[in-house]
Amino acid sequence: MSRIGKIPISVPAGVKVEIDGHKVKVTGPKGTLEKTFHADMNISLQDRKILIQRPSDRPDHKALHGLTRALVNNMVKGVSEGFSRVLDIEGVGYRAAMRDKNLVLYLGQSHTVEVVPPPNVNFVIENRGQTVIVSGIDKEMVGQVAADIRAWRPPEPYKGKGVRYRGELVRRKAGKSGK
DSSP: OOTTTTSOEEOOTTOEEEEETTEEEEEETTEEEEEEOOTTOEEEEETTEEEEEOSSOOHHHHHHHHHHHHHHHHHHHHHHTOEEEEEEEESTTOEEEEETTEEEEEOSSSSOEEEOOOTTEEEEEETTTTEEEEEESOHHHHHHHHHHHHHHSOOOTTTOOEEEETTOOOOOOOOOOOO
């Protein structure tokens, strides 16, 4: 058995789960997520717990078992608690601002970068534009939007300027040695 796949997923109060064959729909206080999973995985709901079972011990079934369980767990956690990623902006003149619901980034380029949030993703600016919090109910979407923002100006190794994840360690290099 997969160590991850065999753990049952407990459904918190206020979260409604509908399983229709291989399609799972999870509704909670923060929103609704729906996803279709591989046809070989058996997904069932028993006593407010979601169980994932695999048909055999083939390597591909073992891999799908843990993956399916992790994805369903992320759906349940997303609609009940939500996910967030924190980005720090470092550099002289580097900052973020909000224009309506869009995020506007000033990253030392000749133009500003405007990021339009996808559905169910929100931006919050803190610390006078030096911190951006990307939050939403879909873990994959939150991570992808945060990665796209970071890709506009990844941290550089000499001065450390750029957009980085909170807690990310940027390896610094020594500059030129002067005489």
